Amino acid sequence: MTAQVIDGTAVARQVREDVAKGVQELLAAGGTAPGLATVLIGDDPASEVYVRNKRKLCVAAGMQDLHRHLPGDVGQEEAAALIDELAADPAVSGILLQLPVPKHLDSEALLARIPAEKDVDGLTAANAGLLAQGRPGLRPCTPSGVMVLLDEAGVSLQGAEAVVVGRSVLVGKPMAQLLLERNATVTICHSRTRDLAEVCRRADVLVVAAGIPGLVGADAVKPGATVIDVGIHRGENGLHGDVDTAAVAEVAGSITPVPGGVGPMTIAMLLANTLEAAKVQQGRGD
Amino acid sequence: MTAQVIDGTAVARQVREDVAKGVQELLAAGGTAPGLATVLIGDDPASEVYVRNKRKLCVAAGMQDLHRHLPGDVGQEEAAALIDELAADPAVSGILLQLPVPKHLDSEALLARIPAEKDVDGLTAANAGLLAQGRPGLRPCTPSGVMVLLDEAGVSLQGAEAVVVGRSVLVGKPMAQLLLERNATVTICHSRTRDLAEVCRRADVLVVAAGIPGLVGADAVKPGATVIDVGIHRGENGLHGDVDTAAVAEVAGSITPVPGGVGPMTIAMLLANTLEAAKVQQGRGD
Numbered sequence: 097m098t099a100q101v102i103d104g105t106a107v108a109r110q111v112r113e114d115v116a117k118g119v120q121e122l123l124a125a126g127g128t129a130p131g132l133a134t135v136l137i138g139d140d141p142a143s144e145v146y147v148r149n150k151r152k153l154c155v156a157a158g159m160q161d162l163h164r165h166l167p168g169d170v171g172q173e174e175a176a177a178l179i180d181e182l183a184a185d186p187a188v189s190g191i192l193l194q195l196p197v198p199k200h201l202d203s204e205a206l207l208a209r210i211p212a213e214k215d216v217d218g219l220t221a222a223n224a225g226l227l228a229q230g231r232p233g234l235r236p237c238t239p240s241g242v243m244v245l246l247d248e249a250g251v252s253l254q255g256a257e258a259v260v261v262g263r264s265v266l267v268g269k270p271m272a273q274l275l276l277e278r279n280a281t282v283t284i285c286h287s288r289t290r291d292l293a294e295v296c297r298r299a300d301v302l303v304v305a306a307g308i309p310g311l312v313g314a315d316a317v318k319p320g321a322t323v324i325d326v327g328i329h330r331g332e333n334g335l336h337g338d339v340d341t342a343a344v345a346e347v348a349g350s351i352t353p354v355p356g357g358v359g360p361m362t363i364a365m366l367l368a369n370t371l372e373a374a375k376v377q378q379g380r381g382d
Numbered sequence: 383m384t385a386q387v388i389d390g391t392a393v394a395r396q397v398r399e400d401v402a403k404g405v406q407e408l409l410a411a412g413g414t415a416p417g418l419a420t421v422l423i424g425d426d427p428a429s430e431v432y433v434r435n436k437r438k439l440c441v442a443a444g445m446q447d448l449h450r451h452l453p454g455d456v457g458q459e460e461a462a463a464l465i466d467e468l469a470a471d472p473a474v475s476g477i478l479l480q481l482p483v484p485k486h487l488d489s490e491a492l493l494a495r496i497p498a499e500k501d502v503d504g505l506t507a508a509n510a511g512l513l514a515q516g517r518p519g520l521r522p523c524t525p526s527g528v529m530v531l532l533d534e535a536g537v538s539l540q541g542a543e544a545v546v547v548g549r550s551v552l553v554g555k556p557m558a559q560l561l562l563e564r565n566a567t568v569t570i571c572h573s574r575t576r577d578l579a580e581v582c583r584r585a586d587v588l589v590v591a592a593g594i595p596g597l598v599g600a601d602a603v604k605p606g607a608t609v610i611d612v613g614i615h616r617g618e619n620g621l622h623g624d625v626d627t628a629a630v631a632e633v634a635g636s637i638t639p640v641p642g643g644v645g646p647m648t649i650a651m652l653l654a655n656t657l658e659a660a661k662v663q664q665g666r667g668d
């Protein structure tokens with residue numbers, strides 16, 4: 097392997113430490129501790145693990161854990177009422193509805209009730225619009241985590257050719273907006289792209305968020321490029337991403353591993369968003 | 383000239399005729415005529431001409447002209463109150479705040495008061511978010527007019543390489559989203575793009591909305607490409623676009639002229655949006 101490995105675990109730890117410092121500064125300035133309301137509906141074991149991790153790191157950063165749990169057979173109205181209650185509660189800085197919700201519920205309608213200023217996942221249409229228009233707002237956690245990784249790795253974005261593979265609302269589309277905001281020339285690829293490898297080879301910065309294991313091989317990478325792998329898949333030999341890491345690492349200039357790359361950044365940015373939301377709500381925004 | 387000329391004047395006339403037909407169908411079905419409230423603040427001569435054209439074509443399509451004019455020295459609160467009044471008025475299907483407003487007013491704050499469902503210009507953050515997330519909403523008029531031109535010219539977008547030059551909130555950014563929605567592989571270029579001609583030469587579909595006269599020459603166009611020129615500039619010899627039309631027409635497969643290309647589409651799509659808004663508000667949406 098010749099590529100520099102971008103250590104997401106270390107960067108995420110640093111972000112969480114910075115958030116913890118920010119919480120202390122907020123308290124010292126007479127503010128109150130940010131509160132994160134994770135909302136779990138039902139008993140999906142994977143969702144339980146995700147929520148537990150978020151709550152644990154929230155507490156470790158000095159924030160209030162305002163977790164709420166609803167039974168899996170809860171009705172739409174009752175779930176909506178809980179979101180409304182959290183929206184109105186001044187102790188709640190951020191609301192995170194853990195997805196997926198049980199199939200009988202309308203998750204979009206529930207998300208739409210989260211006020212933009214408490215939408216710490218950055219998933220509402222309101223925050224997507226602010227991002228699209230380049231206006232201040234809470235950004236989706238995974239793509240904003242990628243931006244921090246690129247900055248920490250010293251990657252120059254101004255005028256760079258950036259290629260994003262995948263156009264999900266969660267990652268690909270906001271990722272493209274964030275790269276554009278930093279003056280990259282941005283291309284978005286997807287399943288209908290004619291020659292994916294050819295387009296990817298143009299990239300100085302390649303972000304792969306397609307959800308297909310090993311989609312991007314060495315033939316799709318320009319020598320020296322920075323490759324960010326957002327995918328995570330459980331295979332026979334452990335976790336893998338959307339990138340054939342071993343092969344690509346022989347070509348790329350730097351690369352994120354899976355696990356230990358983008359993954360840890362998502363929760364770190366959730367905490368950073370919760371602190372930012374609390375500061376704005378308490379009249380101490382930047 | 384070897385390129386096919388895309389006749390925006392004719393396509394815009396067809397769109398307006400279709401809107402007029404839609405209005406008659408709405409009335410025949412027991413609905414009421416859509417109402418467009420153009421809001422002009424002050425006496426800028428260019429703005430007066432634009433608003434007069436919109437009102438004239440609105441009436442010609444069988445819609446109600448609900449124009450409002452405020453003096454140039456109106457205060458922010460009074461202007462906001464007018465927007466609120468129009469927002470609450472069921473006869474008003476669409477609100478168009480003519481920009482620019484006098485400098486002492488905060489246009490973003492005024493635009494933000496327009497309800498998403500009456501935002502027939504498609505400029506609010508709410509509609510930008512719906513577009514970014516691929517959800518139904520009112521789309522900005524100029525880029526949606528470009529999409530109609532591409533369809534009328536029989537341009538295939540699926541898997542095509544589309545390049546957008548310019549990243550404005552009004553045109554470039556929503557243009558990229560609309561092309562992506564139609565499964566093109568989309569690249570956005572801008573002033574910081576390193577080699578603009580090189581990137582543009584990849585395009586099967588090139589949309590130029592940079593606001594720089596003659597920015598794109600023949601060296602930036604792949605033989606046979608479709609070139610859409612959104613620019614409009616008044617020069618010594620009449621109107622010109624962002625594209626060196628005479629030179630590019632020798633290389634491109636098809637091209638929009640200036641004037642008579644994208645220009646006429648903007649008002650046509652405004653009328654189409656107003657009809658669509660009225661239908662949704664009257665419970666007759668598609």
